[in-house]
Amino acid sequence: MYRLLFRVFLSRLDPESAHHLAVPVIRLLGVRPFSWMVRALTAPHAALRTRALGLDFPSSFGIAAGFDKDVKMVRGLAALGFGHVEVGTVTAVPQEGNPRPRLFRLVADRALINRMGFNNAGAAAAADRLRALRRRAPRIVIGANIGKSRVVDVENATADYVTSARLVAPHADYLAVNVSSPNTPGLRGLQAVETLAPLLRAVQGAAGSTPLLVKIAPDLPDEEIVGIAELAVREGLAGIIATNTTISREGLTTPPEKVEAIGAGGLSGAPLRERSLAVLRVIRAAVPDEFCVISVGGVTTADDVRERRAAGADLVQGYSAFIYEGPFWGRSLNRGLRRG
Template identity: 65%
Template sequence: MAERCVRVGYGVVFRAVFANMDPERAHHVAFAVIRWLPRVPFLAGVVERYSRPSAADGVTTMGIHFPSRFGLAAGFDKNAKGIAGLGLLGFGHVEVGTITAKPQPGNDKPRLFRLIADRALINRMGFNNHGAAAAARRLERARRNPGRPVIGVNIGKSRVVDVADAVDDYLESTRLLAPFADYLAVNVSSPNTPGLRGLQELDQLRPLLAAVHESAGRVPVLVKIAPDLTDDQIDAIAGLAVDLGLAGVIANNTTIERSGLTTPEADVAAMGAGGLSGAPLASRSLDVLRRVRAVVPADFCVIAVGGVTTEADVQARIEAGATLVQGYTAFLYEGPTWATRINRLRRKRLRRAQR
């Protein structure tokens, strides 16, 4: 009942306030509340009791025990500031970032756009973050929290660094962040940093992933790929990840495709370049997931992300071969009880399965 009241209330606030507010500003307002939550022990305790996932939904992969299959994708917490609050809201793991070795402001504003009719976003944020050194200090503090979620750290190329020097740039982030990460995700698939997606070409990707993997030591390393790759490219990168001894593949990042949208074409064109995320990505993301799973061993970690809104979406990804599932865009539309609701419905599903 409390969850339903919060959900309905958020819907009213979203339509009346957030939908009329600049999307990036709305994000900062919501994020401030999430950061504040752990500082109110009574409220934090109540929220945690409602949001806690079922122990039966836990899974061990990459040598790490995840308390649930469902987590938050990179992009929401770019600077590792809200891990505790996000864990309280029911996410079994939180992937922070994308973090770059050098601090950077990102692209010019406006750079985040809602497609409300499509339950989607277009972003060209450009890896705005405070840099790896600042994130490392926050991650060190976050790891001291015994109730924290699993922490993934997503790393990308600094914009001021030439593609030819990308390996050294990623290694600087790895050196600073790997000691405080449960796993590292190498982002070579955002469409918002010039030249970045070119790193998915095998002749550039192999030395990059090999170097990060070696530098990370025992910390598992995954590679995050784009949904706009051809099937042959997906097969090749998944095979490369296995050959190099990586821990997994994250399938997938945002898309540059704009087909099949409900939002008027002129409105979409006015928003400009950027990566599309949310419900329209669901079908392609499932295709990419199945393609990756067909190439890699059964015990290889595959994280599915893209178009995940409901518990049924989570289950569909698991049935298609996902080890873990992430969401992000639906969080903005569904509100603070989103992960709680998914955890509750998964608990019911798992109980039915045990009868």
């Protein structure tokens, strides 16, 4: 049913407009009595419970950052069967992001290109919503992803991240430092070990007891990935999220002229599968068993989740396939994992 709806209606809409149409529907699914009815169909089986980051997850599979930037759909997404929801990316300073259009479908590749630019209402607004969620839905596992505000110079990035961390960390189950989006000028330069170390140290202090992870790009050479992994272990972080979107356009089915017309942005979805899996294996070989690795990028099926878990991922996330598979994607994956 969803695939028919996507083909005849949603695919004709601007992707960001289609997403905005989905927001009130998903929010409604998180409100009683609708949430009870939906959960009866989608709740992960008890056998899928996973322990990571000192937390109990209903399923190892969750929704990645970017889908719910402003903490508006958490309860609905949890009702749809996702084992955790990572909100954001949020920034200390509210910002509109890049000009539209800034989200594009590559249907032939089951992929997206985005240059959203961290559009969000700011960390203070996110903190208020997270605080309210903790009262209403304390059992949902929520991660908060923080990034640099565009108006802040790179040399002042640490203070900017610390501001966000102090606001949202007390209300999140874990905190993710995003230094890997290609859509904020200068951001990826923060992944250099000599720059990243003091930033993570400062954010760790601001996060307090909330587990801290860092999210990295797939475009880094393997030796730099190992360096970041070793740094994260030395600094006492709880884990790494691998990976963010890629700036590569290799191996796409979509005609090159169409891809070129879209322009800059991060590519996500099925084309990222192999590189994301390779990065996972590089990290897992470089860190202790107890260090948490969350794998994201090109995950569509239950077999994909099983493959990531077999390669050492403690948790797995997805986003782009939601656009193509529809609202019962989480349920489908969980059922596939249960059968496997």
